[in-house]
Every structure is written in structure tokens, then in C-alpha cells.
Amino acid sequence: xxxxxxxxxxxxxxxxxxxxxxxxxxxxxxxxxxxxxxxxxxxxxxxxxxxxxxxxxxxxxxxxxxxxxxxxxxxxxxxxxxxxxxxxxxxxx
Numbered sequence: 163x164x165x166x167x168x169x170x171x172x173x174x175x176x177x178x179x180x181x182x183x184x185x186x187x188x189x190x191x192x193x194x195x196x197x198x199x200x201x202x203x204x205x206x207x208x209x210x211x212x213x214x215x216x217x218x219x220x221x222x223x224x225x226x227x228x229x230x231x232x233x234x235x236x237x238x239x240x241x242x243x244x245x246x247x248x249x250x251x252x253x254x255x
Contacts, residue, residue, distance in 0.1 A: 172194065176190045176191050180228065183240040183241050187232075188229075188238075188241055191229060191232070192229060195229065
């Protein structure tokens with residue numbers, strides 16, 4: 163139970179970091195995604211309802227899109243030190 167709470171807190175912290183363009187959040191999100199994929203090998207097989215599977219697939223797709231945008235789109239430069247403020251000012255002014 164404590165491990166579940168710790169992982170959920172880590173997910174929330176990384177998500178907030180991505181929203182605030184924190185430099186540490188990109189590698190942390192990538193590492194957490196890789197660890198989550200590796201953990202699938204050690205989980206038991208399970209049968210889920212269709213809506214659970216659909217939400218899981220949607221979550222995976224959105225996670226991939228966010229990571230791809232954070233590394234390989236113009237948004238990626240907002241994570242570089244000192245660039246976020248100038249870029250955000252040019253967008254919102």
C-alpha cells in the first residue's frame with residue numbers, strides 16, 4: 163500500500179513538473195514509463211472490462227504523445243534552462 167502511494171505521488175510530481183516545463187521532469191517521465199513497461203513482465207495476467215482496456219490504451223497513447231512532444235517538438239526547447247520565460251512571453255504577448 164505504501165509503495166502504491168509513493169508511486170502515485172511520483173506520478174503526480176512528474177506530471178506537475180511537465181506542466182511547469184521543469185528540466186528534470188522529462189527524464190523522470192521517460193524513466194517511469196520504462197519502469198512501468200518493464201514491470202508488465204512481472205505482473206499476473208488479468209481480464210479487464212472493455213472500458214478499462216480503452217482507458218488504459220488512451221493513457222498509453224497520451225503518455226507517448228506527451229513524451230514525444232517534450233523531446234521532439236518545439237515545446238521541447240521550453241525545458242531548456244532560461245528559455246521558457248522568453249518563449250512564453252512571446253506566445254502570450
